[in-house]
Every structure is written in C-alpha cells, then in structure tokens.
Amino acid sequence: MKKPTPKLAVLVAALLATALAQADVNVGVTLSVTGPAASLGIPERNTIALLPSVVAGQKINYLVLDDASDTTTAVANARKLVGEHKVDVLLGSTTSPNSLAMIEVAAESQTPMLSLAASARIVEPMDARRRWVFKTPQNDSAMSQAIAEHMAAQGVRNVAFIGFADAYGEGWFQEFSRAAALRKIKVVANERYARTDASVAIQAFRILAVKPEAVLVAAAGTPAVLPQKTLRERGYTGRFYQTHGVANADFLRVGGKDVEGTYLPAGPVLVAEQLPAAHPVKKSALTYVTLWEGLYGKGTLSAFGAHAWDAGLLLTTALPAALKKAQPGSAEFRAALRDALEAVHEMPGAHGLFTMTPTDHLGLDQRARVMVRVENGTWRLQAGAGP
Incomplete structure (x- = not known):
C-alpha cells in the first residue's frame, strides 16, 4: 500500500480538523x-x-x-x-x-x-x-426572606408551616424559620405531606388548633393546592402564602377560588408586563x-x-x-x-x-x-x- 503524498496527508489532516471543529x-x-x-x-x-x-x-x-x-x-x-x-x-x-x-x-x-x-x-x-x-x-433562602418581610409589613406575628416531606419542604422550613426569627415572627406549627398524598386532614386539624394568623405552604406545582383547599373547607380565614414553586397557570386553574388572595414571591417574568419600565429585568423577561x-x-x-x-x-x-x-x-x-x-x-x-x-x-x-x-x-x- 502506497504512503499518502505530503499534499494528501495535509488534506486528510485538514479534513479531520474540520470534522472535529464541526462536532x-x-x-x-x-x-x-x-x-x-x-x-x-x-x-x-x-x-x-x-x-x-x-x-x-x-x-x-x-x-x-x-x-x-x-x-x-x-x-x-x-x-x-x-x-x-x-x-x-x-x-x-x-x-x-x-x-x-x-x-x-x-x-x-x-x-x-x-x-x-x-x-x-x-x-x-x-x-x-x-x-x-x-x-x-x-434560592429558597432569598424567597423566604421576601415572605418574612411581607408578613412583617402586614403585621403577621405567627405562622403555621406545611410543606413537602422531602428536600424541598425541609430546605424551606430551615430557611423560612431563620428569616421569620429575624422578623420576630413565631412559627407555631411544622407539618409535612408527600407530593402524592390525597389528603392532609390530620395536618389541617393540627394547624387549625394553634390558630395561626398566616399559613405558609412550602410545596410546588398543583400538589401545593391541597393544604390550602383543605384549610379553606374547614373554615380557615387567615392569610395564605405559597412559594415560587407554584408560579404557573396550572396552580391557578386547579386552585380556583381556594387560592384567591394568596401571596408569593416570584421571578419578575411572571408579571413582566406589569413591571415598571425601569425594572432591570423587564426587557429580558418580555423576550421570553x-x-x-x-x-x-x-x-x-x-x-x-x-x-x-x-x-x-x-x-x-x-x-x-x-x-x-x-x-x-x-x-x-x-x-x-x-x-x-x-x-x-x-x-x-x-x-x-x-x-x-x-x-x-x-x-x-x-x-x-x-x-x-x-x-x-x-x-x-x-x-x-x-x-
């Protein structure tokens, strides 16, 4: 078999380099x-x-x-x-x-x-x-601070927590507890439930027993509706807070009247058109x-x-x-x-x-x-x- 000529070798090397560059x-x-x-x-x-x-x-x-x-x-x-x-x-x-x-x-x-x-x-x-x-x-830490600041401004002095029984719920409990303490807000209940649970009746009973001024639900997606719906059905009339884990249309659709009045921290994109013209994220959020x-x-x-x-x-x-x-x-x-x-x-x-x-x-x-x-x-x- 003949060895490739110098020119051919250079050509082969160039073709290989081009192929690699186009990976x-x-x-x-x-x-x-x-x-x-x-x-x-x-x-x-x-x-x-x-x-x-x-x-x-x-x-x-x-x-x-x-x-x-x-x-x-x-x-x-x-x-x-x-x-x-x-x-x-x-x-x-x-x-x-x-x-x-x-x-x-x-x-x-x-x-x-x-x-x-x-x-x-x-x-x-x-x-x-x-x-x-x-x-x-x-981060849940930054959003916890936003919720605690809002609660304090609204005069909330105590709050019940109910969240997922996993890393999301635990992370939120730890971060919110710290943020609440800085604002002198007392966490009077700590309840958990699984993402796949169909009922939180027992958890709701325990929350109602301590009569909190507000409830924070630390969950995500449509499963976050369950605690709020259950507490509403049992007569709870206090404030509800959710996390940025519910910032989509499905939460609104599934929650309906049960989630009316809910407060939550969210990324600016959720209300991009409502942002002031000078907001630094308005333009990039509207692009999406x-x-x-x-x-x-x-x-x-x-x-x-x-x-x-x-x-x-x-x-x-x-x-x-x-x-x-x-x-x-x-x-x-x-x-x-x-x-x-x-x-x-x-x-x-x-x-x-x-x-x-x-x-x-x-x-x-x-x-x-x-x-x-x-x-x-x-x-x-x-x-x-x-x-």
Whole structure:
C-alpha cells in the first residue's frame, strides 16, 4: 500500500480538523414531564423548543428524557446521558430531590450540570462536587426572606408551616424559620405531606388548633393546592402564602377560588408586563414571554419554563468561550464549559441578572424576585415589590 503524498496527508489532516471543529454540542436533559411535578416539567420541556439549535457555528442537540418526578429515574437518566450519549452538559432536573441526587453523576463524570430546582443545597456549600453544578431558580433562602418581610409589613406575628416531606419542604422550613426569627415572627406549627398524598386532614386539624394568623405552604406545582383547599373547607380565614414553586397557570386553574388572595414571591417574568419600565429585568423577561406566547398562546406562561430558558441562555453565553479552548465531546471541553459558566457576568435572563463566581453558582440577587398576589384568577404585582 502506497504512503499518502505530503499534499494528501495535509488534506486528510485538514479534513479531520474540520470534522472535529464541526462536532455537535450535545445537551442531556432530564425533566419531570410526568408524575406529581408534571405541571413544572412540561413547560420546561416545551421551552427546549425555543432554545437555539446553533451557537457560534456549532450545532446544538438536545436529548430530552422524562424522569417521571422520580429520583431514581432522574439519576438513571443522568447516567445514561453521560455514559451512552456522551453529553457535554446536563440540564435538569425539575425538582430539588432529583437534582440533589444527580450531583454525584455530574461530579463523577465531570460534566457541567444546570439544575432547574430551587433548593440552595444544590449549589451550597461549594465543594469539589458542587463546582460542576449550577442552577437557575432563585434560592429558597432569598424567597423566604421576601415572605418574612411581607408578613412583617402586614403585621403577621405567627405562622403555621406545611410543606413537602422531602428536600424541598425541609430546605424551606430551615430557611423560612431563620428569616421569620429575624422578623420576630413565631412559627407555631411544622407539618409535612408527600407530593402524592390525597389528603392532609390530620395536618389541617393540627394547624387549625394553634390558630395561626398566616399559613405558609412550602410545596410546588398543583400538589401545593391541597393544604390550602383543605384549610379553606374547614373554615380557615387567615392569610395564605405559597412559594415560587407554584408560579404557573396550572396552580391557578386547579386552585380556583381556594387560592384567591394568596401571596408569593416570584421571578419578575411572571408579571413582566406589569413591571415598571425601569425594572432591570423587564426587557429580558418580555423576550421570553413573547417567544413563549407566540408558540403556546396567551395566558399559558409558566415561571418554570423560564427557568429552562435561563439555563439555555447561560449555556449559549458560555459556549463561545469554551469552543475556543476545546472541541465538544471531550473532557477538556466540559471543563472549559464549566469555567465559562463560572465567568458569566450580568447576563440578563427571564428571572434576573446572572453573575456567576467560583463561590456562587446561582448568581442572582434581589432583582430576581417580586411579591405577587392571586387576584381574580391571575397574578398581580404588589405595590413596592422589586429591587
């Protein structure tokens, strides 16, 4: 067999280099499209269709799997995506328990992970494992402070807590307890329930017995309606607060009259059109709203879809810098992408302005939260809310 001529060898090398330069960027996505968290996961999945397919000349492939709101499945999906599909980055999952369980997969495979869940424990405290993990939803600590501030301003002196019996509920109880104590608000009950429970009658009885001035429900999606509906049916007339885990149309639809008057902290995107013109997130939030409603219709907006949008923005912002250092499909590229994500500065998203650092893998501040109230089946921005 003849050896290739020098010119042919150069040509072959050039063709190989071109092929490598054109390697696709593969994004592995696992979301809770079915199960108790489906009202959160479906808009996240639907947002993937709005994300760019080409960035800096590189094609982006999104491989989307359903974890059915199950922690074990989320981990299995993550292992499949990094092991079989060799993805360059993981996006997901929808819930805090699922995302917390996926951290080990991201760390072991040294694959950057963009979580769409709220628990601060996903990115805190920073350590060798979490240095591969980023997230887009506001921390429960920041939102707890917003609720405690609002309660204090409304003269609330004591509150009953009822939340999910998992990492989401526990994280919220810890953070809200601290925030409430600073405002001299007493937490007089701590009740829990499972995401799949059909009744919270016993928990409601115990809450009613202590006669709280307000109730905080620390749950997410449509299962968050259950405690509020149960307490309303049993005659409770005090104030209700929910977390940003209910910021979608399905909560309003399922809750109906039972959730009227509810207060909650939310990302600015939920009330983008109501924001003052000078609000720093109004323009970037409206960009997502316009794209979403153009495809899915008016009145269908979900803050959870916007978390996926912000994850996509972080990725597309970081990709050009990573592509200058290595080719997709390699360990070097994954490391470069992680470093580029950590260097994102003041990136305008749907929920806020993101500035990542080596010790902060969320990068949001007070500009990423507003207080809203359910009025006539819709969200209304509260006076004085915002940065």
